[in-house]
Amino acid sequence: MYAFIWRHLPGNTLVRAVISLLLILGIVYLLFTYVFPWAEPLLPFGDVTVDGGDGAAAG
């Protein structure tokens, strides 16, 4: 998979390395900005309040 991507990147090794780095940074940015904030409330790690069930305050 990664080898496939590497082979299809243009340029020499240096250019490919730079493009790879940019791709990785872009993916990390997307994860931190959109994916993780979306996923976090779905996971049971951040509920600190007491409530009578779902629908009430949680966080």
Next chain:
Amino acid sequence: MQDDGTAEPAGAGREAFPPPEEAPRPARRRGLALAALGVFGELLITLGLVLGLFVTYSLWWTNVQADRSASAASDRLRDAWASPGGGSSATPGATPSPGGPPRFAAGDDVGFLHVPAMGDGYQVLIRMGTSTEVLDEGVAGVYEQPYKAAMPWDPSGNFALAAHRDGHGAKFHDLDAVHKGDSIVVETKDKWYVYKVDSTLSETSKYDTGIVAPVPARSGYAAPGRYITLTTCTPVYTSRYRMAVWGSLVRVDDVDAKRTPPPELRHS
């Protein structure tokens, strides 16, 4: 290793067996299987990296964001207090009601919580509401449900607060360091409300709403009074249980011109 497996499985097979009669078939199949296995392995590695990034996000990046936002909001509130007629404009903070104590709507900033047992100079902004949006901003939220918390200046009731144990500021991370006899101070525009911790509850169910009731259940309090409750989740890094710290009001000091903190907050 992965490069070899995926890059040229067929070519390698052909070179190894120049007369390709029966050899290429199993060889190519094995090459395909190896390639598939390689992709599967790379997917697993990717999953591991993403999970690691998620931990980084939860325990570090959300703190950075929440601290930044809470610190800006704290500055706004202090500025509003310092300006003449502070808080009366459309800034966060009090919405004054003529002739009575200030009224706060959800999302309004009330003041600051000081708990010396959680560290020197420990200060957390107090904001109305315990919704995810409020608590994720690195503040201590005032319960509005299941029981609407009483405010510190109310004649009786329970000023119940919640904050994150980990991530999003992790303001109550060290709540287990607060013990009986410790001081909790709530700072508002013109009062210091000094509470003493009377009891703590190290673990309870998340459905145990009685711990934030006006007379908190299991706290040992029997009659109405002016109480404070701090809640968060426990053990750390999970949301399995809740823990609580209860205190009662011992004194109310006026804020002087220099905002001199009460003796409980001066370095001991």
